[in-house]
Amino acid sequence: MNDVLKIGSYEFSSRLIVGTGKYPSMEVMQAAHAASGADMVTVAIRRINLDDASGKTMLDFIDRAKMRILPNTAGCYTAKDALLTAQLARELLETDLIKLEVIGDPDTLHPDARETLYAAEKLVNDGFTVLPYIGDDPVVCKQLEELGCAAVMPLAAPIGSGLGVCNPYTIRIIKERAKVPVIVDAGVGTASDAAIAMELGVDALLMNTGIAAARDPVMMAEAMKHAVIAGRHAYRAGRMEKRLYANASSPMRDLISTKAT
Amino acid sequence: MKAAVNGQERELPDGITVAQLLDLLGAPQSGIAVARNERVVRRAEYASSEVCDGDTIEIIKAVAGG
Numbered sequence: 001m002n003d004v005l006k007i008g009s010y011e012f013s014s015r016l017i018v019g020t021g022k023y024p025s026m027e028v029m030q031a032a033h034a035a036s037g038a039d040m041v042t043v044a045i046r047r048i049n050l051d052d053a054s055g056k057t058m059l060d061f062i063d064r065a066k067m068r069i070l071p072n073t074a075g076c077y078t079a080k081d082a083l084l085t086a087q088l089a090r091e092l093l094e095t096d097l098i099k100l101e102v103i104g105d106p107d108t109l110h111p112d113a114r115e116t117l118y119a120a121e122k123l124v125n126d127g128f129t130v131l132p133y134i135g136d137d138p139v140v141c142k143q144l145e146e147l148g149c150a151a152v153m154p155l156a157a158p159i160g161s162g163l164g165v166c167n168p169y170t171i172r173i174i175k176e177r178a179k180v181p182v183i184v185d186a187g188v189g190t191a192s193d194a195a196i197a198m199e200l201g202v203d204a205l206l207m208n209t210g211i212a213a214a215r216d217p218v219m220m221a222e223a224m225k226h227a228v229i230a231g232r233h234a235y236r237a238g239r240m241e242k243r244l245y246a247n248a249s250s251p252m253r254d255l256i257s258t259k260a261t
Numbered sequence: 262m263k264a265a266v267n268g269q270e271r272e273l274p275d276g277i278t279v280a281q282l283l284d285l286l287g288a289p290q291s292g293i294a295v296a297r298n299e300r301v302v303r304r305a306e307y308a309s310s311e312v313c314d315g316d317t318i319e320i321i322k323a324v325a326g327g
Contacts, residue, residue, distance in 0.1 A: 019327030029325075044326025047267040047319065053288035058323040060292075074326045087301045088321050092294035159327070186327075208327025 003232070005204055007181055008129035008150035010068065010097070014039045015198070016228045017070065017183065019208025023217060026061045032211055032221040033067065042070040042099055042206065045085050045092070059093075070131070072099035077112070079119035086123055098123060099153070099185075099206075100132040109159040109186075113140045117147065124148035133185050136170040138177060145180050152178060153206065156197055157187025160209045164193035168200055175201045191220075191227035198231025199239070262314035273312060280307040282318070293322050 005012040018038040023029035033041060043058050062069060071089035076082040079102060086098045100119055104112030111134050123130045129150045134140055136154040144152050154174055157163035164187060165171060175182045181203035188194050188210045197205055205228055214220035262275050266282070273282065279295055279302050295302045296319040302310050312318060 020325040021327040023325070042327060043323040045321050046324045048288060048293060048322050050267055050269060050286055050320075053283075053286045053320075057292045058325055069323075071323065072326060084296060084299055084319070085321075088294040088296055088319070089323075091301045091303065092292075092321065092323060206327075212327075 003236070005181065007131065008097075010129070012039050012068075012204075014225075014228075015204040015232055016194075016225060017042065017204060017206040018211060018221070019206070020044075020058055020062070021208050022212040024212075028217050029212070030061055030063075032217040033062075035218050035225065036211065036221040037225040039066065040068045040070050042072050042208075043093075044072055044074045045089050046075075068097070069093050069095060070097050070099050071095065072101050072133075073119075074099075074101045074103075076102050077104070077115075078102065079115040079122070082115070082119045083122055086119075086128060087126075090128070096127055097129045098131065100130050110155075111135055113137070116140075117143060120144055120149055121147045131183065136167050136174065138170060138173045141174045141182075142177060145178060149180060151181040151183050151203070153183045153185035155186040156184045156193070157189075159186040160213075161187055162189025162193075162210060162213075163187055164189055165197050165200070168196065171197070171202060172200050175203075188224075191223040194224050194227035195231035195234070198228055199235050201235050204228075262312075264312050264314070264316040264318055266318045267320055277312050278308055279310045279312065279318075282312055283307065283320070286320070288320060293320055295320050 005015050014037050016038045017040045018036050019042050073082040073085045082102050102112050102115040116132050120130050120132050131151045132144050132149050133153045141152040156165040183204040184197045184202050185206040188207050211217050211221045264273055298317055
């Protein structure tokens with residue numbers, strides 16, 4: 001079935017994007033990545049440790065032949081920091097892809113819309129393929145699209161919360177009005193959350209803690225793979241109409257009757 | 262001369278290049294990226310780019326994150 005995900009000039013066969021944080025070990029992460037079927041993985045950017053500058057980096061644990069890397073600006077609280085982080089990530093990874101994340105509040109990790117919009121415009125003008133993490137706000141999502149972002153990434157629930165899609169109605173509105181892919185980022189906790197998000201019609205999911213913090217991350221990665229495919233198929237197939245009362249599936253005529261006449 | 266490397270003030274030899282700084286720190290030249298005064302230093306420029314007194318240097322790598 002030809003159902004390719006297109007983001008900017010890039011194409012992906014999987015609609016699941018995975019993270020690299022919070023895994024119990026690099027070996028478990030690698031196995032989970034393989035089980036997820038994902039072909040894009042996000043990494044964060046940080047200063048090297050000057051006391052031990054040698055050693056492996058996250059790039060040593062990602063199969064770049066199979067997975068495209070999506071660097072992110074996680075941890076940035078200003079557009080200025082996000083811009084420098086994005087530029088360093090582009091030099092490091094030789095990619096114009098950037099998951100733009102500018103946080104506005106340490107407790108909810110909700111994005112700062114003003115800083116995100118400002119940084120998005122600068123990055124688009126600088127030639128980046130920009131995927132901004134943003135609140136589930138249809139107006140801000142539209143503004144990001146109009147600035148030239150290649151996708152929008154509204155949250156389903158706060159980062160790392162595992163609460164699932166808290167506001168399916170706004171996610172649906174964002175998707176109905178968007179001309180760029182809508183990727184639900186953050187908040188998916190288990191397979192049913194992933195299926196529900198995909199059934200709303202969104203184009204893809206980005207998931208980190210939902211897999212990494214499961215008791216068995218590798219098995220959960222596989223569950224998420226199936227859930228994303230199931231949700232996508234269900235959306236494309238078009239669900240039946242809901243009705244309040246029963247509607248028998250078997251014929252109501254020619255019924256056997258032992259009633260005495 | 263002094264420069265701030267990843268937020269730490271460091272005494273460095275005059276005229277040190279970015280490539281020499283990476284050597285001094287024991288950092289590999291791959292798997293990292295460098296900014297000098299908030300501008301990216303391209304890999305090809307490590308050997309020719311000099312660190313000056315008062316510079317701010319950032320050396321980064323990819324780490325785990327979502």
